Amino acid sequence: MTCTAETTVAAIKAVAATIAEHKAELSHLDREIGDGDHGENLAKGFTAVVAKLAANSPATPGAVLKLVATTLISTVGGASGPLFGTAFLRAATACADAPTLDAEQVAIALKAAVDGVVARGKAEIGDKTMVDALIPAADAARNAADAGGSIADVLTAAAKAGESGRVDTIALQARKGRASYLGERSIGHVDPGATSVTYLLQTLATSAAEG
Amino acid sequence: MTCTAETTVAAIKAVAATIAEHKAELSHLDREIGDGDHGENLAKGFTAVVAKLAANSPATPGAVLKLVATTLISTVGGASGPLFGTAFLRAATACADAPTLDAEQVAIALKAAVDGVVARGKAEIGDKTMVDALIPAADAARNAADAGGSIADVLTAAAKAGESGRVDTIALQARKGRASYLGERSIGHVDPGATSVTYLLQTLATSAAEG
Amino acid sequence: MKKIINDPTTVVDEALAGMAAAHADLLNVSYHPMYISRVDAPVAGQVALVSGGGSGHEPLHGGFVGAGMLAAACPGAIFTSPTPDQVIAAAQAVDGGAGVLLIVKNYTGDVLNFETAAELAEAEGIQVATVVVDDDVAVKDSTWTAGRRGVGGTVLLEKIAGAAAARGDDLAAVAAIATRVNQQVRSMGMALTPCTVPHSGEPSFTLADDEMEMGVGIHGEPGRERVKLTSADEIVATLLDSIVEDLPFAAGDKTLLFVNGMGATPLVELYLAYNCARKYLADKGIEVFRSLVGNYITSLEMQGCSITLLKLDDEFTELWDAPVHTAALRWGV
Amino acid sequence: MKKIINDPTTVVDEALAGMAAAHADLLNVSYHPMYISRVDAPVAGQVALVSGGGSGHEPLHGGFVGAGMLAAACPGAIFTSPTPDQVIAAAQAVDGGAGVLLIVKNYTGDVLNFETAAELAEAEGIQVATVVVDDDVAVKDSTWTAGRRGVGGTVLLEKIAGAAAARGDDLAAVAAIATRVNQQVRSMGMALTPCTVPHSGEPSFTLADDEMEMGVGIHGEPGRERVKLTSADEIVATLLDSIVEDLPFAAGDKTLLFVNGMGATPLVELYLAYNCARKYLADKGIEVFRSLVGNYITSLEMQGCSITLLKLDDEFTELWDAPVHTAALRWGV
Ligand SMILES: Nc1ncnc2c1ncn2[C@@H]1O[C@H](COP(=O)(O)OP(=O)(O)O)[C@@H](O)[C@H]1O
């Protein structure tokens, strides 16, 4: 299948459901090495996104992503608000006003999103942030696209790579974000942001496979 | 034996020791139906009394009691400070400058002390205060003196009567002091002040018996 | 017990030394006997307000010493009334020849010690008047109790009477205004947690995780009843029901609404409770004309709040608005 | 979780409504987007200070809105930075034509959201300067972390920069003074207990009865290290050792000593800690020339304190002493 405005909206609604479902878990992870609000922050944002999508029906995948971006920026707050917001904004820009997206465009959009997070947050691989899940995810998506995979293949590969990058954050000492204040005490805990972006990628993958 | 300045000082020192020993218990009782400071209040006062008695040696029992009174008034604070202070002050006045006291004079002094507490605090029998121990104690002392008892007999009788008055406070609802704020919730707890004055009387009795 | 202290027996002395150092421009501190007096005392020809009580209620009373409020405060041990010698020494230090008004919260200990002090101060030739504050509606009829406790109304009374003294009223007039404030003010408090007196080390009472204490006093003494924790709206309604019906306050009354923290309740909850109180009073047509929100009469680290409502008239309002310069209340200067 | 609230999701809105009602003479409140602005904003020709951050630190920042301090404050959800749209709306509302200084505590969330806001506000034609406060010496070298956090120094910076704006300094000059305050101020905090974010309901960390957290932040995040509870003298020495050696402060320096409560520590302990700090600094020959003691930048109902030391020069002292009229800090007016 190809990705349309409708499938994008469906996928975003699925992501909102996933975040709501894991809200407590994400905040719990954030309590371990942060301030315990990551789940609430994202849930608040995606609830607003769902409301916005109920009131508006953007014509293209890019327009959907842009609406998601601006809504997250003005509702989430915290570190993850501008970071998620920038990711969706860059992805939207990458999609421009294409009415539909193929696997190649999805891989490109994902790469643009990840570059945006890195540009805003200035985190590198190994800093124990969402970037540790996002960079491998974008790379895996690129390879899957080059191998001629479907959108579902591309997103599934991204989700798998994101998951292993997420797990790798456990052993890391945080160098960015609140967790960095803990120094060595941040080691042994998984990063909440890496976890939320992995849930996001997994949900996109499943809804692409189902859709 | 008769009561002299020396035996009075010895008795007061014994009282100070008793109060120190039961400090935590008295504060615990006060926590149940008051504000938890009765033990500390009295311990602070009697520690100061012992210091004063080390520095001064009053010539008569009355002078000893007067020194105790003024020291307690200026160190104890709370409800019990002025009440104990008044008690010792009235007793001192009753003893005037008699060099020694006999059983009759001790009974008179005790009655004067109790009248002083009632005059200051305006509590009646049954209000669940130290008065519930003190009034029976003074009456018993009077009877023992009339029966020709010794000082030890008089104080032992007072202590016994005080103890039963103290136990009677358990069933009472407080109508004076902090405990009265609890209304019916004050029932079932023994009154701290009735307990401290009973310890005081018991200590006076034993030191009279030993002295 | 978790506290930032060195030694339970020296808490009050060390805190007082800190206050003296932090507010050297405002306060003088005497240690033997212990009292805090305004740096420019005695003010000749001005009635001097002297209050005091157990420590652990800070900023009450020491934080209210200064121009336009108290001339002196006598801190007792934590939750224990001061002794007469403190009050007498303070009265002597601040009497400007116009006499001294003793402001006493109605607790047996405070009343008995201030009574003794008043007798002795008068014997020293000082003109003394006394007002006993008893604004706590949580306490029932005084024929069955030691009478209502003095709580939040004390703060408002000290400010208003202090302004009357500052404007030059004589002792009888200041005492009359103080008495009138006490007649027009009502309060009630509640607690979510107990507090711990340093030298005792034990919590003043125990509450289950879902319980709160309504009608609590300011000494960690248990209150009127223990109930299940409810919403801020319900808590505020319970407190204000008792307060409003007691005076009673009626539609059209102009009031000063004072929402006070017990010490460990964050400002965000106090402002939230204040908001609940505004809605409640608006429904009853009672106008909130002046406000005070914050921790002004506390019980150490107790969590909870109290509400105080004062019926204002033009004179009270004018005296409330008059300049005050103390460590804890300051405006107009 | 024991709190005086109605609904964890409406705590900030209800508290804000309470603040608006209690301080109608001082503040205007906008709800969508959420910000607090001084009632007389915009002040033509005067640089407008706009700050903000997560809620739960009250009185910071809303309590510091008013003449001589902040023009506006943007409250986020509890412990969560505000969003760019709040900051933009506040900047537009208070800009008097002389530009807006954004005062940002150095947390990734605050920095990223204010960065985004600054970009967009400039696009709207507003002159914007930003100062990031990072005075917390508990956080180690910023090549290994997100950098030092903004804590107690923020309060002093907002007061001093606010006075510079009030005296008519232009945006560059106000920003320069704010930057200089940040360079001259150092802080460190500790906690005896955690705090609980209403919508989470879980304590932010757990401490044994004999443990305390040194170098704690203001979001209930754990600190530098967990140690056994010690005396006030030792606690204060640990905090001041790190503070003094960091700037460093030296004998003869004139300083402003700010002892801050985390929200649930009674004033009696704060004044006691202040007294310990005075002794410590006196031993080092460091002069305490101005002081502030109280709960000004808090972590909900956390028990603990922080110490902030600012090296004063004549200009800082003059600006500190200048009149200020806000809900939480007021003098000279
Ligand atoms: N500089 C950064 N770059 C990328 N991601 C970051 C950065 N700082 C923090 N994060 C991510 O943000 C997450 C925390 O988000 P959240 O809890 O919502 O914000 P806050 O830390 O402000 O409370 C972290 O788990 C981390 O993955």
Ligand SMILES: Nc1ncnc2c1ncn2[C@@H]1O[C@H](COP(=O)(O)OP(=O)(O)O)[C@@H](O)[C@H]1O
């Ligand atoms: N009006 C009164 N008359 C006699 N005794 C009283 C009166 N009020 C209180 N008491 C006694 O004082 C005791 C409490 O003393 P204490 O705890 O030292 O003072 P406070 O109640 O001020 O803390 C009570 O147990 C009671 O026996």
Ligand SMILES: [Mg+2]
């Ligand atoms: Mg967080």
Ligand SMILES: [Mg+2]
């Ligand atoms: Mg007591």
Ligand SMILES: [Mg+2]
């Ligand atoms: Mg007491």
Ligand SMILES: [Mg+2]
């Ligand atoms: Mg946060």
